Amino acid sequence: MTVRTRFAPSPTGFLHVGGARTALFNWLYARQNGGKFILRIEDTDEKRNTAEAYKVIYDGLNWMGLDWDEGPDIGGEYGPYQQSERSSIYEKYLAQLEAGGHLYEDAGAIRFRSQRKPVLVEDMVCGSITFDMSNPATHPDMTIRRPDGSWIFHFVNVVDDIEMRLTHVLRGEDHLSNTPKHIEIYQALGVTPPKFGHIPLILNQEGKKLSKRDGGSSITYFLDAGYTPEAVANYLCLLGWSPGENREFLTSEDLLTHFDIATINRRNAIFDLDKCFWLNGQHLQHMTLERFEELALPFVDKAGVPYGSPDALRPALAIVKPKVKHLSDVPDWIGFLFTEDYAFDPEAVAKSLAKPGASDRLEALGNALSTLEDWTHAAIEAKLKETATALGVKAGELVHPARVAVSGRSVGPGLYEMFEVLGRERTLARFAKARSLPEIG
RNA sequence: GACCCUAUCGUCCAGCGGUUAGGACACCGCCCUUUCACGGCGGUAACACGGGUUCGAAUCCCGUUAGGGUCGCCA
Numbered sequence A: 001m002t003v004r005t006r007f008a009p010s011p012t013g014f015l016h017v018g019g020a021r022t023a024l025f026n027w028l029y030a031r032q033n034g035g036k037f038i039l040r041i042e043d044t045d046e047k048r049n050t051a052e053a054y055k056v057i058y059d060g061l062n063w064m065g066l067d068w069d070e071g072p073d074i075g076g077e078y079g080p081y082q083q084s085e086r087s088s089i090y091e092k093y094l095a096q097l098e099a100g101g102h103l104y105e106d107a108g109a110i111r112f113r114s115q116r117k118p119v120l121v122e123d124m125v126c127g128s129i130t131f132d133m134s135n136p137a138t139h140p141d142m143t144i145r146r147p148d149g150s151w152i153f154h155f156v157n158v159v160d161d162i163e164m165r166l167t168h169v170l171r172g173e174d175h176l177s178n179t180p181k182h183i184e185i186y187q188a189l190g191v192t193p194p195k196f197g198h199i200p201l202i203l204n205q206e207g208k209k210l211s212k213r214d215g216g217s218s219i220t221y222f223l224d225a226g227y228t229p230e231a232v233a234n235y236l237c238l239l240g241w242s243p244g245e246n247r248e249f250l251t252s253e254d255l256l257t258h259f260d261i262a263t264i265n266r267r268n269a270i271f272d273l274d275k276c277f278w279l280n281g282q283h284l285q286h287m288t289l290e291r292f293e294e295l296a297l298p299f300v301d302k303a304g305v306p307y308g309s310p311d312a313l314r315p316a317l318a319i320v321k322p323k324v325k326h327l328s329d330v331p332d333w334i335g336f337l338f339t340e341d342y343a344f345d346p347e348a349v350a351k352s353l354a355k356p357g358a359s360d361r362l363e364a365l366g367n368a369l370s371t372l373e374d375w376t377h378a379a380i381e382a383k384l385k386e387t388a389t390a391l392g393v394k395a396g397e398l399v400h401p402a403r404v405a406v407s408g409r410s411v412g413p414g415l416y417e418m419f420e421v422l423g424r425e426r427t428l429a430r431f432a433k434a435r436s437l438p439e440i441g
Numbered sequence B: 001g002a003c004c005c006u007a008u009c010g011u012c013c014a015g016c017g018g019u020u021a022g023g024a025c026a027c028c029g030c031c032c033u034u035u036c037a038c039g040g041c042g043g044u045a046a047c048a049c050g051g052g053u054u055c056g057a058a059u060c061c062c063g064u065u066a067g068g069g070u071c072g073c074c075a
Helices: A017-032 A051-064 A087-099 A153-163 A173-189 A219-224 A229-238 A252-258 A273-286 A289-303 A310-320 A327-338 A346-353 A358-370 A377-391 A395-407 A415-422 A424-435
Strands: A004-007 A036-039 A103-106 A109-112 A119-123 A127-131 A143-145 A168-172 A195-199
Touching (some): A004 A168, A017 A168, A017 A195, A017 A219, A017 A229, A017 A252, A109 A173, A119 A195, A143 A153, A153 A173, A168 A173, A229 A252, A289 A310, A289 A327, A310 A327, A310 A415, A327 A415, A346 A358, A346 A395, A358 A377, A377 A415, A395 A415, A395 A424, A415 A424
Parallel strands (some): A168 A195
Antiparallel strands (some): A103 A109, A119 A127
């Protein structure tokens, strides 16, 4: 039997990281088993049904690299894939339950009568749990349809999972207590339930369920802040799971081969943005330059960095890739390489360039570099050190003023790498420009 | 309140009857170094509590406490 999993978000205009995680786990499970991953939009509340809300879901999943085999946008064998268009299907199942004597009316709404028998939930992550359904006070008969004819989540969710031939339902642990109710519907319909897997929740710093209000609870936050999807996926999998051997850095391909839903623990986990941040730096550092380029380009373009052509941009990206931690920092880290109109940070100028003798040392360095044959970072480094020795000063006495001269700041990419990217002409011109600054004595 | 889940450093994860309780993030030193990073070395820091079971419990059982979740005509 082909594995079929799904992600069934409500179009709220917000993709929660917890939602992204369930989507990721379902996607991984489907891909690991040669199965299908289905996207279904649960929009029984029509107010939510807007094009922008759909776009948020599509964009979020696409960004994470999660592709779906069936969905509202691409169709599929068991469509439509949005609940607002499936009412006739629900009517059919409702009639079946009615015929079985499982329904009754209550103030215009339709309720499902519980059998009041114990229900066993065999969960892929939580194990076997038996729910005693005998107390109507704690397990009231659930409403299935409102007086106005609209449908309630529990019912349509089960019907769709049946109709769409889902074999595995991996979802948040907040649904664990709802599962026996869902199983009762499967039983009333005479259908074998799918396998369930309830994954622990993501908590905020206060240990509460991560909500919209919490910073970093939306997947767009990670996108905008310059996180890479591979780092976010890596981090999300690490929450509650470990591949063993103290391994933590996993590429998306590693995740596909190693991640195992059955071995995640049952404990809710607090989201640690610091660790995600660290992982992001690791991924940035380890990925190919091509991938880095692909991810950084939108940020560079958005900031309006005048890099000219991709060929001119590439070397600049190459020298910041090992150092930058957020893609959103890239424009700031490379901007000065593409304009002679870069700003001088007053503090940086005061700390090195304005120091006595700095201008002279810069001149000496400029003279030495003007005749350097091989304009590579290695040769530049050798020449700078040679010059320092000749002047009888430490390399830092040349390095620091030179850094501020060419970049206007005290923090940035490697100095020799910056020189190399700038080229001799512009490097020396910037030395001269810096020496003519009013602050320089 | 009832029901369900959970309980190892501040945080995440290892540990599955015998360990000096390990790794990572964060934090603090030191080293490397052209800044910032990276990297290296070292440090602070945990088995919630109480009973069992056992020759022996972080590991198994029970209870307590704490946290989370569910109990909608939200999804």
